[in-house]
Amino acid sequence: MVFQSYNFKRAFFNSNNENFMEKKHIIKNILDEGDKKAVFVHEMFDNIASDYDRMNEIISLGGNIKLKKRIIKTVPIKKGMKILDLCTGTGDLAILISERLNKEVCITGVDFSQKMLEIARNKAKNYENIDFIQADVLELPFEENSFEACFIGYGLRNLKDLRKGLLEIKRLLKPGGYFVNLDLGKAGGLSGQLIKLYMNKIVPLFGKYIHGDSLPYQYLPCSNEKFPSQTELVKLLKELGFNNIMNTDFMFGSIASQRAQK
DSSP: OOOOOOOHHHHHSOTTTSOHHHHHHHHHHHHTSHHHHHHHHHHHHHHHGGGHHHHHHHHTTTOHHHHHHHHHTTSOOOTTOEEEEETOTTSHHHHHHHHHTTTOSEEEEEESOHHHHHHHHHHTTTOTTEEEEEOOTTSOSOOTTOEEEEEEESOGGGOSOHHHHHHHHHHHEEEEEEEEEEEEOOOOHHHHHHHHHIIIIIHHHHIIIIISOSHHHHHHHHHHHHSOOHHHHHHHHHHTTOEEEEEEEEGGGTEEEEEEEO
């Protein structure tokens, strides 16, 4: 897959290039432009791939893998199922699903970042039941009704067209198939304010001192501001024809998972 370059690496992925507030302003403008957002996100994930797993554990205070294991348990996965893991990143969900069924399911992991996929393939080199491909979630190379379940972890926020992405997921699921999303949520009250402070002030500092650049971790809260709340996502899934929709909040609602069926 070929992605057009907007030279975002030179323009943004340099910690000395823009100050904190200027970078945040740039990110918010890019999030309003679908095509530029897609290229920006693609290059951003290529840029952070080597630190991605470590940063996820730090940001989640050690809860990243535990949450992924919990959402996997919400689906009655059986031996022989065909399962799709979208925005697979470095392959954590795909590997965890495989381990839960002792490698007796067929899993396809999809991501548009080649560098993420290189890490995923290396991590899953002993898992012959997992196949990784580079593709765009909005234009997936699979026939209708191909999968019994589809998971996506922290990926819906990054799509340039949320509705189109959800309809593409629905197209690929078999009737009765499960869709599970895990992503940032919207927490309310005092806990929401504290989490917002953590995401906007502390997490970018982690990025600056561990990864070497705060920009990708300023993108995180900015993208969540533009992303629908849990309630809005449930409403959208229903509007698009999904059934048996269930939302589960974690960490006071700062992270949430939706499970639905086709």
